[in-house]
Amino acid sequence: MTKMSGARALLESLERQNVNTIFGIVGGAILPLYDALCGSTKIRHILARHEQCAAHEAEGYARASGRTGVCMATSGPGATNLVTGIANAYMDSSPIIALTGQVPSSGVNTSYMIGRDAFQEADIIGITTPITKYSFQPRTVAEIPTVVNTAFYIASTGRPGPVLIDLPKNVQAGTADVQVTDRIEARGYKSMIEMDYAKISEAANLLAKAERPIILSGGGVIISKASDEVMQMSDLLMAPVATTFMGKGSFPEGHPLSVGSIGMHGNPAANKLMGEADVLLAVGTRFSDRATANLDTFMPNSKKIHIDIDEAEIGKNVEVDVPIIGDAKTAMKLLLAALNDKLRKTEGTAWSKRVKDAKEQLSPLLKELPRDIVPKALLIALRELLPGNAIVTTEVGQNQMWSALYFKALKPRTFISSGGLGTMGFGFPAAIGAKAACPDRPVVDIAGDGSFIMSEQELACSVTEKIPVTVIVLNNSVLGMVAQWQRMLYKRRYMAVNLGNTPDFVKLAEAYGAQGFRVTSIDEFQKAVKTALTSNVTTVIDVPIGSEEDVVPFVPPGCGLPQQRGDY
């Protein structure tokens, strides 16, 4: 037992969790914690310029590295500004810890403030209950180490997610005898339930008999590090692998059996083959509506096996024949072992020929690069310029769906995007977080002008903290995805989508001390990217593109995956 302040206990507990980076913004109610951080040699604090971005940065850090990201903010508006970032992490199952200051919870007379509508008081636990995996508000100094350990344990195990620790100022500032331990108190929390082996053999039987199996690889495969197992399964069954949007990167998109991601703006080969398969092996996916399109027409004639660590996902969106609740990697290993006894690899079957044909017919992925400055050409060119381990983040909207379609992710944790919540402004701070986690790898944010404006102030963070990333602004001067819907589904009645030609992104970058380029050809684009990648300062590449460029193909709302419209 050592006598120390709550802030010191928190800091030492964070260090014990091997936290090396915190993204945050200071404020009154979290001053004691910042005071403890002052002079810390183990933890680097990165000053965000908006708390929402601090949370996105923590998530970018988490998703690039596989570690738990940490963000912090003061009470009241600091805490409520975190909310979108926390919700984003919740939807995409990213482990982050949000530390918030809170007004004092005890003291004499008026120094007791919680519940009195004190200055900068917000009931952040009440506000975030539906978007956190759990939250804590320690009321004593002594409980802080256990709270921190438990928070990290809950955030990072099972289906990961955000955990909030709300820290009353008096608890940060107060002192007590504290033991900084590894103690965890999470009674009643089960990160995993026992594997049902009967289901494994049921699944193996289905797969062994399958004539047209397909694997759907989701974000859970990345979290569980099950990419190798998915690859082995694909080889064993000669099954094509489609990914969900969140699963992008879980299976190398250059692989002959990769058919790209499914969904509203999915790869046509993936959407088509899903409809033709007789057995689906879905791993680590929650069957989001953007992935499945109309559920009534989602693979009505196929048998479905669903592996997921979250029991609540089984049967939530899609009724399945064989549910397997558990860690994807463990379950896939068991399934592979069970199958190896039953199966010999078969090449040249009708199905493998069909997969090859479908890829060729439906994915005429440009044998030669078009020279026009269109998203397709830009993203294919970008892939060639980036090493396989480069990390790409995206904003939300057309830029995101073009990236999903045309930018091939080759490795897990190299494609980071706001899948569930669809948060515009996510990509740039997520890129900063990813770069902070992986300083030796290139990090590129594929942005749209509308999204980038939503977190452009983080240029200040990236420049002053010397975290250089590259932002490619596919600049069409409109809120493009909404404009596309208004064009296609609302008879071109454009409303509230025109952004005009402002700001000048080159000048904007320069105003923050970053460098800016405007490119008007593929050659210039390639040159600018090369310069950016070797540069020590953040680069914004403004790429003006046509404002009526569509993301096609497109499954209109209410339609099923095979009813996709438009050319690839």
Next chain:
Amino acid sequence: MEVGKTKVISVLVENKPGVLHGVANLFRRRNFNIESITVGLSEQESISRMTITVNGDEKTIEQALVKVNVPTPKDRSDIINCVEVFRGRVIDVSTDSLSVEITGTSDKIDAFLNLMKTTGVIEVARTGITALARGAKSIRIDE
């Protein structure tokens, strides 16, 4: 959960602030209306048992405390007779009121309250539905 059918859900939860909010939120989010929710200590220390009834239209058990008006001595004996018929228990008597404890289906409690209307109900506290599964099966959180 199907709409229009009673579901009684028994949950063991940490006896901590915010847990009730979190659980109730799960129902609100999916637009289920909670008919009754009761929380109380369980046999395990620091663990509470929550009993939640959703879309209740079937017969389940609850308990009610009813304080009724007693205008005349004749009314008192009438009410006590009623309480016996309903297998309730008189738990407090004063010159012009009676307090009654009654246990049974929600219907039964409604019927009792209806009868009491003639003399006048002063206060009612209904527990909402509480439940344990029949037999030896139980839910438990390992320490």
